[in-house]
Amino acid sequence: MNFVFLLALIAFGVIFVLSFSRGYASLRYLYYFWIFCFCIGPRSIVFMDIKIFFLEGITWLLFFLLMFRFNFYFNAKKFLSKYTIVLFCAVIYGVVIALLNNARGSKIFFEIQPFLALIPTFYIVYVGFKYLKITMRSVITVLALGAFFLTMIGVPFYFFPSLNTLLPSSLTQGDSVLVANHEVNVELGSRVFKRGGGGFWGLLLVAGYLALILFPIFTKAVFRREHRLFLFCVSGLIVINIFVCGQRSVWSGLLLGIMFYSYCLGAKSVFKAAVILFLVSLVLPQEFYLRFSSLSNTSNWAKRDVRYLEAIGIIRKNPLLGAGWTAGGWTHNAILQIGANLGLIGLSIFLLWCWSIFKRGLKFYSKTKNVMVLALLSGGLAFMGPLNGESVICWSFLMIPFWFFSAVLYNYSIGNVVEEF
Secondary structure, eight states: OHHHHHHHHHHHHHHHHHTTSSSSHHHHHHHHHHHHGGGGOSOEEEETTEEEEHHHHHHHHHHHHHHHHTTTOOOHHHHSOTTHHHHHHHHHHHHHHHHHTTOOHHHHHHHHHHHHTHHHHHHHHHHHHHTSOOOHHHHHHHHHHHHHHHHHHHHHHHHOGGGGGGSOBOSSSSSBSSOEEEEEEEEETTEEEEEEEEESSOSTTHHHHHHHHHHHHHHHHHHOOTTHHHHHHHHHHHHHHHHHHTOHHHHHHHHHHHHHHHHHHOHHHHHHHHHHHHHHHHHSOHHHHHHHHGGGSGGGSTTHHHHHHHHHHHHHHSTTTOSOTTSSOOOSOHHHHHHHHHHHHHHHHHHHHHHHHHHHHHHHHHHHOOHHHHHHHHHHHHHHHHHHHTOGGGOHHHHHHHHHHHHHHHHHHTTOOOOOO
16 A cells, blocks of 8 residues: 555656646646545555545645645635534534543544545635636546546456455565455355455445445436446446445445435436336345345444444533544444534534535526536435445545535535536
């Protein structure tokens, strides 16, 4: 993984140097490189006992570079959505409470990292569409290239794990330098269900990111002619990857996104979606359904019930202001986790922020019928599955793409994205 990190860092350094040339062309390349880095995933380095993710680092570097090039432009009323500053204040308040409760600083920083990246992401998106002339068509193409990179490694290595031996191997571990073969065998009665398999990330939660970007890629394949075959192939690989990763929360979120997407497009789309889902249900292996029926046995909950009760107990003791960051631990549910850490007030602010973004986007779609806005909304809804089933809110490499989608929706609603799709 350090090998990949080094290559990406060198590429960023080259583009960073070129970005100081005249004009904005090199900045656009750097912007698209940043989006491509969404697929880099959990690669990180440890600095002063703090884990710094690669995507997080490049987000901050790009943020400061754009501020420098645009004379430290920082008008919050334009580039930040409603309630963002209030949400950020709630995050800082949670830090104060955590420090008063003697929580470790490195653990606090780990939990707030995704929220710290929210403001830079919104700034980058605003400047990109406002001044760099970034287009959604190019953004989706870059996302599709990244998804192809992920799925073409994840899918074949799941079905043919022996491929791992063909790649350069690490001297310290059995896995390849590029691909990690992390598999989890789940026993469901007399059956064994293999989850995960080989993948560039080496984490099952890659399915959550792929569910987020599936709808924009699929929408471009349906409504645009360029690269149509490639985009359809990537969409298919994404769906396969989502299924083999075995994440029930992602499956549920994907179903919610499909229902919303088809409903908004009209009765014909609802019928087509119903037929496709029915046909898919006929070919899905029995293990898929056993994954859901196994929920009746609490031993298959990975101690989620215990973590839920602990978080609820913290909320009852500190209902309004919470117990500070790290208090709730990893609950596998973002709502309970934020509620335990920031209290009902902080949780309400976060939910209000999410609702304001979604409402703006939905209102914009109802007026313009812009299918890309619908795709972004559907992807965001699909992401609610892993957000509340796995609490991916702890991870910057998953939340930055979500912040990006939210920022693009906001920029559509304020008229900053003028491209017709």
